[in-house]
Each structure stands twice: as structure tokens, then as C-alpha cells.
Amino acid sequence: MSEELKKLKDDHKDFRGESLDNPPSSPFELFSTWFDAAVKNQELESNAMCVSTVGQTGMPSSRIVYLKELRNEEFVYYTNYSSQKGTELALNPNASILFFWPKMQRQIRISGMTSKISAEESDAYFSSRPRESQLGAWASHQSELLENSEELKTRVAMLNAKYPEEVPRPPHWGGYALIPIEIEFWQGQPSRLHDRLVYSLMENTWRQTRKNP
Numbered sequence: 768m769s770e771e772l773k774k775l776k777d778d779h780k781d782f783r784g785e786s787l788d789n790p791p792s793s794p795f796e797l798f799s800t801w802f803d804a805a806v807k808n809q810e811l812e813s814n815a816m817c818v819s820t821v822g823q824t825g826m827p828s829s830r831i832v833y834l835k836e837l838r839n840e841e842f843v844y845y846t847n848y849s850s851q852k853g854t855e856l857a858l859n860p861n862a863s864i865l866f867f868w869p870k871m872q873r874q875i876r877i878s879g880m881t882s883k884i885s886a887e888e889s890d891a892y893f894s895s896r897p898r899e900s901q902l903g904a905w906a907s908h909q910s911e912l913l914e915n916s917e918e919l920k921t922r923v924a925m926l927n928a929k930y931p932e933e934v935p936r937p938p939h940w941g942g943y944a945l946i947p948i949e950i951e952f953w954q955g956q957p958s959r960l961h962d963r964l965v966y967s968l969m970e971n972t973w974r975q976t977r978k979n980p
């Protein structure tokens with residue numbers, strides 16, 4: 768086993784974060800405050816989030832994607848609708864997303880239902896992307912088996928010739944919005960007495976509770 772892996776059990780970090788007293792009534796207000804703080808503190812990839820979906824057999828799967836927008840109290844990201852996550856979401860729209868900002872000793876866990884955003888919105892974002900990314904969205908049959916990396920390069924070259932000017936959005940590529948029903952804010956505190964503040968949506972109102980760390 769590696770030397771670093773052997774040391775893991777001896778690593779006892781202590782945290783000292785800002786307190787979560789007097790939180791706002793809206794979890795989106797707190798999310799925005801924490802997101803701005805993460806960017807200001809130069810957290811690496813502040814908008815990277817782990818999205819977990821559940822497959823037909825009940826097996827969960829997780830991957831990182833980029834949050835691209837928080838609008839109408841929904842968390843929006845873009846991907847391939849035919850990918851593993853897309854296939855799983857088509858059968859079970861429940862999903863969880865997780866942000867981890869280590870410098871701030873913060874984690875945000877969000878669960879809810881996922882739906883596709885409108886084709887017009889996906890078109891608008893797709894057209895704003897660099898040409899290389901647009902061709903990549905066509906070239907990558909995301910999550911399918913690949914014989915070798917040449918196959919991908921060949922497809923990109925073919926697509927580059929096929930679309931000499933504007934690249935249209937592939938129908939299988941677009942945005943998802945996660946509509947949250949629960950958002951938990953975790954703030955690291957000394958001696959493992961961390962703060963956990965949970966907002967749950969009940970009858971259109973966000974209720975706050977606290978959990979043991």
C-alpha cells in the first residue's frame with residue numbers, strides 16, 4: 768500500500784469555521800453567500816458538484832459536473848441525455864448533488880427531482896460554447912464503449928468538415944435542472960462538533976432544522 772494511504776488513519780484535522788447562527792430563511796440566499804465566498808477564497812473548481820443518480824437495479828452512481836446556473840431556485844447543468852446519468856434520470860428523476868469546498872470547511876448536500884430544461888435554453892447555452900466543445904458534444908457518445916482514442920479524433924475531424932460554419936446542438940445534449948426538496952449546509956467546527964443546518968420544503972415553505980454532526 769502507498770505511504771500516503773497508510774497515513775490516513777493518523778490524520779485528525781480539526782476545523783474552525785464561521786458559525787451558522789442566524790441563517791437566512793431562504794436556502795438559496797445562503798447558497799449564494801457560500802458560493803460567492805468559495806469563489807472569493809479561490810476554492811478550486813467552486814462550481815464542480817458531484818451528481819448522484821440511481822440505476823434500475825438500485826445501484827447509485829456519482830460523477831462531477833459543472834453547475835452552470837442557479838435560476839428559479841433550480842440547479843442547472845449540461846450533459847449528454849443518452850449518457851449513464853441521462854439514462855438513469857429518465858427512469859428515476861430523483862438525484863442528489865453535493866458541493867465540497869475544503870478551504871472553507873463546507874459541504875452542501877441537495878436532493879430533489881430532475882427535469883430537462885427547455886430546448887430553447889439548451890440551444891442558447893450550446894451556441895455560447897467554443898466550437899471545439901460543440902464538436903465534442905457531437906463526437907462523444909458519452910458513456911458508451913470506445914474502441915480506441917483514434918475513433919474519437921476521427922469523428923471530430925468528420926464533424927468539423929460536416930459543420931464548416933455553425934454547429935447545431937445535438938438533440939441528445941442539453942441541460943438538466945435539479946429542483947430541490949432538501950438542502951443541507953455543513954460547516955466544519957472544532958472537536959467534530961460541526962454545524963448541520965437542513966432546509967426542507969414543506970407545503971411550499973422552507974423549514975429549518977439542525978442535525979447532530
Ligand SMILES: Cc1cc2nc3c(=O)[nH]c(=O)nc-3n(C[C@H](O)[C@H](O)[C@H](O)COP(=O)(O)O)c2cc1C
Nearest residue numbers: 815830831832833845846847850851852853909910
Ligand atoms: C471537473 C469536472 C467537470 C465536469 N463537468 C462535466 C459537465 O459539466 N458535464 C458532463 O456531462 N460531464 C462533466 N464531467 C465528466 C463527468 O464527470 C462524467 O465523466 C461524464 O459526464 C459521464 O458520466 P456518466 O457516464 O455517469 O453519465 C466533468 C468531470 C470533471 C472531473
